[in-house]
Amino acid sequence: MNEIKVGLIGFGNIGAGVVRLLQENAQTVQQKVGSGIILKRIADLDITSDRGVSVDPAMLTTDVNEIFNDPEISIVIELIGGYEPAKTFVLKAIEAGKHVVTANKALLALHGDEIYAAAARKGVEVQFEAAVGGGIPVLSAIKGNLSGNRFSSVFGIMNGTCNYILTRMTQEGADFEDVLKSAMELGYAEPDPTFDIEGVDTAHKLAVLASLCFGTKIDFNAIHTEGITAISGIDIRFAEQFGYRIKLLAIGKLTDDRQLEVRVHPTMIPLRNPLADVNGVFNAIHLTGDFVGPVLFYGRGAGQNPTASAIVGDLVALSRSIAAGVQNRRSAPLGFLDNTITTLPLKPMEEIITSFMLRFTAQDQPGVLAGIAGVLGKNGISIESMVQTARHNGGQAVPIVIKTHEAREGAIRTALAEIDSFDFISEKSRLIRIEDNLE
């Protein structure tokens, strides 16, 4: 039978991994698809740098239109990342009647609707397993064998850079800035790590995951997104004293009244939670379905090889479908058929209920604790336990750390604002959310 011809846009680190996988495992891929998957053309602005893989120079082009205009090419892989020109290229590929494989979570989180609609009009598919969890095949599982479930939650560790930094901060007692610097030197953080450390990359992934789990459109800008830049060594040590570890979690929950919680923030999880032991650049994603119950997926969430695995997995799926001669290709990039996608209301962050670790920095003087406890009580927040470090010889600022029972986030914010107006408070008070019963 005929070979499946593929065009690749973006010949960076991940693109080179895809090229290498298709070369090294050509036989394996052919055993699955029945025909070879042939990379016919690679477009990039830079076609001279050495990518560590050997390709026929005639395959390289700086003109992306050579891919769109090639009638032999049936699948286009987009690996340039970011919003533009990725979006234009993806839409052009669809317009040219090509199936699309992309790892671009930013693009899908913000412009997924437009891309899926264009694909539906042209009768082509958009596959994006590599967009979440690197090589972990979690999106395929949600869209595939777990299809019969109604999901109540999805949460996990989805950014390797943040998890690497938090792991080293935890294990070495090191501070954020020092570990970030070292991570950049070692290549575990991008030269501009803003999207990672501010939680934006995790929020992109949560938007994609939650849309698949719950069959809903999600307004990306409405996702509560907090990164790890404000986490200090002192937070990590106090969390340990209470029996918790701090991880940057993405959390999506469907409430009983069908509101959606979607939030990304540093989270204290009990040491017994399996996610507490997910360290370094590993990712773990936890789902709960009404029939399957809890399911956890764990693996490498980024990197050249795992990402290439996910992209080639998508190529294999599309190639099988092309080879099978599908007659009625129906549009369901989220697993749900397009016309069944809803827009669930998002639960306002102020309404979210968790317990909290609150850290106050106060002058060491009489009446401080009474003042803080009074404001908390007035706002209906009850204290479960408290840690106060040894008193200094008067006058100095000391940390007071309180673990609350469950409380409304809105009440906590009101209370902190009032407490921060006390004269004895010398720094903005901090909150870290605690999830005792994630499931």
Next chain:
Amino acid sequence: MNEIKVGLIGFGNIGAGVVRLLQENAQTVQQKVGSGIILKRIADLDITSDRGVSVDPAMLTTDVNEIFNDPEISIVIELIGGYEPAKTFVLKAIEAGKHVVTANKALLALHGDEIYAAAARKGVEVQFEAAVGGGIPVLSAIKGNLSGNRFSSVFGIMNGTCNYILTRMTQEGADFEDVLKSAMELGYAEPDPTFDIEGVDTAHKLAVLASLCFGTKIDFNAIHTEGITAISGIDIRFAEQFGYRIKLLAIGKLTDDRQLEVRVHPTMIPLRNPLADVNGVFNAIHLTGDFVGPVLFYGRGAGQNPTASAIVGDLVALSRSIAAGVQNRRSAPLGFLDNTITTLPLKPMEEIITSFMLRFTAQDQPGVLAGIAGVLGKNGISIESMVQTARHNGGQAVPIVIKTHEAREGAIRTALAEIDSFDFISEKSRLIRIEDNLE
């Protein structure tokens, strides 16, 4: 569009779960498939017992031919288990041109070849996600998005009954027989638990898993299969002293010279291994692919609801494929196209190299340790450490426990046979394999 009509053979616990899922989540399924999946007929010898789900009595029949002969039924679910009449029924369904969904690992492990060949001849599909890992969608992942990988290993905890028993033995210091009895009373073990506790069920699952990972036929009877019946509380406590936990593992490895290791036995794994914390009825399956690296799947490995999730996932996949109007259905029940399946040679158990915990029961007299150590040394087995319990007042049998460095299993067996011939040995010596670096 037309509805997909399904026939169910076997209306037991799992069958009732499938019925309930299709009832409760009918809308969810329809949102994925585009049409309803309608259970048209249920065949069972007993059609009067209450299964806790409400079905139209007209749907029930004791004559399985009413399913095979119904031209409206395009998918048959086989849930009677065991070899016969399940095999006859599956082959009849295929002969009648129906796709088959089954959870029957015993059938597939022993007669998969014949069933897959029959399905290929008739151009129908056989799906069996529920056969391994309950609701965990690991088979779909291997056949699907991980397709681009060459796997080097697959291992895991795949039998909830054994894991429940070992977990309670570990946590309570209880003995095997007591926990088994309690497990049977609580419904965590079958009335006849032989296949579970002797490792046979785990070996069935390993045969299926390894055939998918490595694209090979496997002679089920050649799988080294040991259950947990000989594990005692004393083994568990000595393993803990050495820093290990005992789990019943299924292990499949492809060696560098393309021999296949497939074995099921109680295994000591380091406490830091994530599988050490997989407790109770949970399952976990670990894969290593050359590009994806390590991936771990964790969830409920058995039970009515998780198994129903996997079965309905297969129904959804087949229904989508039917609805898509596939023209060239190619036979690849193992992910690999049938004509690419090989038969890899199995590595003889005697050639397997691991380290070992050896437990001797010897009279407490001079020269015992010298005798044991001498035989081990003569067979090229070196001792890493030893635990000897406090000496009694002479004459009584005491345990001597030795952890070896890596050694050939054949050498260990030869040494144990020779040691067991010593007069001072009062019970058959025991070995438990240690896997320090599973990956």
